[in-house]
Amino acid sequence: MDPALLRERELFKKRALSTPAVEKRQTTSDSGSHKKKKPKLDKESSSGSKHSTESSNGNINIKASSGYKFGCLAKIVNYMKTRHQNGDTHFLTLEEILDETKLLDISMKQKQWLMTEALVNNPKIEVRDGTYGFKPKYNLKDKKALVRLLDKHDQLGLGGVLLDDVEEGLPNAAKAIKALGDQIIFVTRPDKKKVLFYNDKNCQFSVDEEFQKLWRSVPVDSIDEEKIEEYLKKQGISSMQETGPKKVMPVQKRKKQAGQRKRQFKTHNNHLEGVLEDYSDGVPGKK
The missing domain is CATH 1.10.10 (Arc Repressor Mutant, subunit A)
Known part of the structure; x- marks a missing residue:
């Protein structure tokens, strides 16, 4: 074999053996950095679970709010009243009510609230063997x-x-x-x-x-x-x-008296009665 080729082969082996050691150190440092970033993602996911009413982009989840919950209750009561007025007085299950009011996307927690608290305690809803109907006066x-x-x-x-x-x-x-x-x-x-x-x-x-x-x-x-x-x-x-309707009694204003009474003062020096003269009406005329 040509001695020049043999020398190039030996030089290539030396370069190949010297370079892999540096590459391995870089890969280990990169993998370590990836491992350190994972706990941060976990913290972010755990904080998201605490604020379940907020979505990933920071907007409020309307369906998880209390206003949406009571809005669903009002919609159900109004629907039950309307169908009763139209002659549909037969009772319905909760699933049938949600189907007819198009409230199928509510959560299981809200369904449980409707069954155990909201519809049971509502004065306009009558419960009979797990079914619900409108209760008029x-x-x-x-x-x-x-x-x-x-x-x-x-x-x-x-x-x-x-x-x-x-x-x-x-x-x-x-x-x-x-x-x-x-x-x-x-x-x-x-x-x-x-x-x-x-x-x-x-x-x-x-x-x-x-x-x-x-x-x-x-x-x-x-x-x-x-x-x-x-x-x-x-x-x-x-x-x-x-x-x-209950009448609200108007507040009566005090009427002004036609002739104001003279203020009555407490008198002193009663032993001088008949000696002192009264000048409240002006200087008396000469007797």
């Missing part, structure tokens, strides 16, 4: 039930029933009220809310003018409303103030 099936309710209130002296409560508990209330016609009397309160009364036609009779005059001759302007209410209770008659 007056559960009325048809127009006959409405007439019986108004007649009962009239007989017991309880007054009328709010139209809002009737519409809440009677399916297709507008149609039923229209069909009853003159059996119902509407009275509008000062706050624009309507009250329904039973129109008892047996009480419609003519009164002699003599009794009308006697009725109108009794003065009640000087009698306080509390005294009138107290008198009615003694006679076994209940007033209807509970059905109407």
